[in-house]
Amino acid sequence: KAGVTQTPRYLIKTRGQQVTLSCSPISGHRSVSWYQQTPGQGLQFLFEYFSETQRNKGNFPGRFSGRQFSNSRSEMNVSTLELGDSALYLCASSSKPDTEAFFGQGTRLTVV
Amino acid sequence: EDQVTQSPEALRLQEGESSSLNCSYTVSGLRGLFWYRQDPGKGPEFLFTLYSAGEEKEKERLKATLTKKESFLHITAPKPEDSATYLCAAPSGGSNYKLTFGKGTLLTVNP
Numbered sequence: 001k002a003g004v005t006q007t008p009r010y011l012i013k014t015r016g017q018q019v020t021l022s023c024s025p026i027s028g029h030r031s032v033s034w035y036q037q038t039p040g041q042g043l044q045f046l047f048e049y050f051s052e053t054q055r056n057k058g059n060f061p062g063r064f065s066g067r068q069f070s071n072s073r074s075e076m077n078v079s080t081l082e083l084g085d086s087a088l089y090l091c092a093s094s095s096k097p098d099t100e101a102f103f104g105q106g107t108r109l110t111v112v
Numbered sequence: 113e114d115q116v117t118q119s120p121e122a123l124r125l126q127e128g129e130s131s132s133l134n135c136s137y138t139v140s141g142l143r144g145l146f147w148y149r150q151d152p153g154k155g156p157e158f159l160f161t162l163y164s165a166g167e168e169k170e171k172e173r174l175k176a177t178l179t180k181k182e183s184f185l186h187i188t189a190p191k192p193e194d195s196a197t198y199l200c201a202a203p204s205g206g207s208n209y210k211l212t213f214g215k216g217t218l219l220t221v222n223p
Contacts, residue, residue: 004155006155031209033209033210033211035211035213042213042214042215042216043156043199043201043211043213044213045210045211045212048209048210050209055209056209056210058210088153090155090156092155092211094209099144099161100146100158100161101146101158101209101211102158103148103155103156103157103158104155105154105155106153106154106155108153
């Protein structure tokens with residue numbers, strides 16, 4: 001059974017640009033969550049999607065957005081990139097409420 | 113505010129030297145406590161889920177336990193390949209799918 005797949009693995013962008021990250025969940029999982037991981041803040045929740053609807057959102061500015069498609073694949077977009085957006089962005093998928101989330105390998109975003 | 117706190121931040125052990133990692137939480141209506149292992153540059157790898165006080169789960173040299181206020185990850189006779197960051201997390205904020213993570217414990221096992 002294939003795991004959670006994130007693309008690309010690495011990305012370098014310039015301040016002010018925008019970026020789109022992609023996540024394919026485990027087959028059959030309908031919930032997809034996104035997290036930002038930095039050395040100082042650890043893993044922080046960005047948002048969660050279920051059946052193409054955003055159900056939960058963390059405390060991040062509106063520059064961070066996402067969407068989910070009918071096949072449960074999800075994309076995350078960050079506009080007007082700032083240096084502080086450099087981080088490992090992780091996607092996780094779950095099958096049922098309050099059960100374990102399985103993570104992808106992440107996308108390492110560097111903003112220069 | 114829901115919080116998950118892990119200690120110590122870093123732990124260095126000799127191969128074979130057993131120890132425990134701590135995860136304390138203040139989450140209203142705990143609906144599960146999850147342990148993950150994370151290697152550098154990779155996503156967290158799921159280890160255990162605990163749902164009720166007194167519950168224990170084991171996997172190889174690792175055993176996770178849960179009380180009403182904290183969880184422990186016991187590592188018995190660790191090997192260098194157990195070196196990683198260990199994270200605990202709990203569903204929080206009234207959401208079934210939003211996880212609040214601790215900052216993790218960086219474990220180094222020296223041969």
